[in-house]
Amino acid sequence: xxxxxxxxxxxxxxxxxxxxxxxxxxxxxxxxxxxxxxxVTAMHVAPAFSCVEIVDLLYNNLMRRDANGSYRDVFLMSxxxxxxxxxVILQEQGFLSQNDLDLYCKPNGRLGAHPDYETPGIExxxxxxxxxxxxxxxxxxxEALKGSEVLIYCVLSDGEFQEGSTWEAMMMAANLRLDNLxxxxxxxxxxxxxxxxxxxxxxxxxxxxxxxxxWEAVAVDGHDQAAMHxxxxxxxxxxxxxxxxxxxxxxxxxxxxxxxIWHYRSPNKEEYQQGLRxxxxxxx
Amino acid sequence: MRNRFADTFYELGKADARLCVVVAxxxxxxxxxxxxxxxxxxxxxxGVSEQIMIGMAAGMAQRGLRPFAYxxxxxxxxRPFEMVRDDLCYQNLPVTIVxxxxxxxxxxxxxxxxxxxxxxxxxxxxxxxxxxxxxxxxTESATRWCASQQVGPVYLRLGKAGEPxxxxxxxxxxxxxxxxxxxxxxxxxxxxxxxxxxRAMAVADRFEATGQRAAVFSIHxxxxxxxxxxxxxxxxxxxxxxxxxCAPNGSLAMRLxxxxxxxxxxxxxxxxxLKDEFIHCYGSHDDILDAHGLGTxxxxxxxxxx
Numbered sequence: 001x002x003x004x005x006x007x008x009x010x011x012x013x014x015x016x017x018x019x020x021x022x023x024x025x026x027x028x029x030x031x032x033x034x035x036x037x038x039x040v041t042a043m044h045v046a047p048a049f050s051c052v053e054i055v056d057l058l059y060n061n062l063m064r065r066d067a068n069g070s071y072r073d074v075f076l077m078s079x080x081x082x083x084x085x086x087x088v089i090l091q092e093q094g095f096l097s098q099n100d101l102d103l104y105c106k107p108n109g110r111l112g113a114h115p116d117y118e119t120p121g122i123e124x125x126x127x128x129x130x131x132x133x134x135x136x137x138x139x140x141x142x143e144a145l146k147g148s149e150v151l152i153y154c155v156l157s158d159g160e161f162q163e164g165s166t167w168e169a170m171m172m173a174a175n176l177r178l179d180n181l182x183x184x185x186x187x188x189x190x191x192x193x194x195x196x197x198x199x200x201x202x203x204x205x206x207x208x209x210x211x212x213x214x215w216e217a218v219a220v221d222g223h224d225q226a227a228m229h230x231x232x233x234x235x236x237x238x239x240x241x242x243x244x245x246x247x248x249x250x251x252x253x254x255x256x257x258x259x260x261i262w263h264y265r266s267p268n269k270e271e272y273q274q275g276l277r278x279x280x281x282x283x284x
Numbered sequence: 285m286r287n288r289f290a291d292t293f294y295e296l297g298k299a300d301a302r303l304c305v306v307v308a309x310x311x312x313x314x315x316x317x318x319x320x321x322x323x324x325x326x327x328x329x330x331g332v333s334e335q336i337m338i339g340m341a342a343g344m345a346q347r348g349l350r351p352f353a354y355x356x357x358x359x360x361x362x363r364p365f366e367m368v369r370d371d372l373c374y375q376n377l378p379v380t381i382v383x384x385x386x387x388x389x390x391x392x393x394x395x396x397x398x399x400x401x402x403x404x405x406x407x408x409x410x411x412x413x414x415x416x417x418x419x420x421x422x423t424e425s426a427t428r429w430c431a432s433q434q435v436g437p438v439y440l441r442l443g444k445a446g447e448p449x450x451x452x453x454x455x456x457x458x459x460x461x462x463x464x465x466x467x468x469x470x471x472x473x474x475x476x477x478x479x480x481x482x483r484a485m486a487v488a489d490r491f492e493a494t495g496q497r498a499a500v501f502s503i504h505x506x507x508x509x510x511x512x513x514x515x516x517x518x519x520x521x522x523x524x525x526x527x528x529x530c531a532p533n534g535s536l537a538m539r540l541x542x543x544x545x546x547x548x549x550x551x552x553x554x555x556x557x558l559k560d561e562f563i564h565c566y567g568s569h570d571d572i573l574d575a576h577g578l579g580t581x582x583x584x585x586x587x588x589x590x
Contacts, residue, residue, distance in 0.1 A: 134339020
């Protein structure tokens with residue numbers, strides 16, 4: 001852990017890492033998302049699967065809790081279409097009920113395909129891309145102004161880094177030297193239509209771009225929680241941190257991995273059964 | 285107006301540490317400069333970046349602060365429209381958007397700087413309140429309300445400088461969401477808001493000169509519209525006149541006519557708005573209002589007051 005992190009990461013409650021348990025949890029989350037995918041015809045399964053390890057790391061490790069169990073740190077899901085993984089974790093932790101999940105995208109339910117502010121555990125309404133980092137910057141600035149020790153975590157899709165508004169936020173967060181802001185880019189290399197690296201070569205390089213905008217930036221495997229944890233704990237401070245997390249869209253289900261259509265599609269019955277088998281095989 | 289806003293904000297900001305200003309590369313005038321000098325961390329300049337101005341203001345409000353996002357009216361609403369809609373209004377956050385130079389105030393800068401649809405656009409978004417004071421005193425009342433309200437996002441539409449006092453003799457105090465009578469009269473009701481109120485007063489004088497008593501109302505709260513107060517006016521007066529610095533679509537004029545239809549009101553209603561077009565000419569604020577057909581003489585002529 002860097003000296004900076006030692007100073008900031010105070011005595012607030014935090015689970016010590018257990019990566020084997022985390023792998024088990026992540027498999028369970030994927031399975032529950034697959035189950036939910038059978039309730040609606042279209043949902044963002046693959047974009048949720050690419051950030052399961054990231055979001056699990058936040059809720060079950062990085063975000064610190066008060067003695068009463070409530071989260072002190074804040075997580076803002078800028079890539080709102082990845083919120084299925086957030087929902088299943090919030091349900092597991094008691095912020096949402098099973099009934100909430102059963103009514104996902106249904107009349108009388110309160111959970112839609114994008115997260116809505118003031119739903120328990122949801123820190124901002126997102127869905128339209130390129131909004132989250134700006135709000136996270138404002139949140140981080142407010143906490144800095146108050147002199148609090150709260151950290152603001154934000155998960156963005158790679159596609160959101162095509163939005164000019166995200167770069168306005170990148171610039172401003174660095175200008176304000178917001179070292180209480182930690183962002184994760186879910187770099188799965190696919191937007192809704194196609195593969196980023198093929199269609200938009202000028203999108204790269206990513207780490208030097210972020211560094212040029214005044215951020216500390218680290219490239220890391222977005223399915224390797226120990227690596228992401230080490231990157232966060234090793235941050236130097238004095239500026240915001242971006243983890244460029246290389247991920248696989250649809251991670252864990254062979255037919256879904258790196259196939260653009262799964263940005264929107266839900267598996268049919270056969271595909272669902274195959275998905276369950278693959279997750280079970282992985283567990284063995 | 286700009287200075288009175290700044291003076292009021294400075295005074296309120298000294299007492300309430302939650303109040304912050306987020307500007308997008310606009311020079312802080314008067315007391316805002318003083319506020320910046322005394323509370324440098326509560327004055328944030330995002331530079332020429334309006335999306336982050338609104339996004340940051342939203343995030344700050346989510347963590348308990350009371351930000352005022354402040355720049356030229358067009359750039360508060362048009363450039364970052366989706367941030368205004370999603371970040372502020374959808375989440376219903378108590379952020380005040382201060383649009384300086386609403387309407388065609390920036391008369392020499394061309395239509396890129398004319399916020400001629402600002403009131404209409406802001407009024408279409410759910411949860412948004414829209415305030416357009418007509419003089420420095422109303423600006424102060426509106427600013428005080430914005431700093432302490434629990435309602436949600438507000439678009440506070442201001443002029444710029446040199447607006448005369450028009451309300452010190454009014455019997456009624458400024459109250460959010462209520463029409464305010466500035467001048468009494470029984471024959472005709474003139475409704476207006478914002479700096480063009482000056483012309484509404486001049487038109488009222490011309491009515492008086494022809495022996496007709498003209499009441500003048502400040503419709504300083506465009507949203508929520510005071511349907512009850514406006515209904516009373518439509519039912520009391522035989523003749524109504526609307527004079528406003530806003531494009532016709534979504535204007536007070538349009539909404540008043542809609543209300544009049546609902547009420548089956550029988551009064552005559554003459555309305556004067558900006559034209560539904562971009563004006564390619566320059567000059568003073570008055571010149572541009574004239575070019576839009578809002579010259580006092582032209583209004584009086586169309587009202588047969590010549």
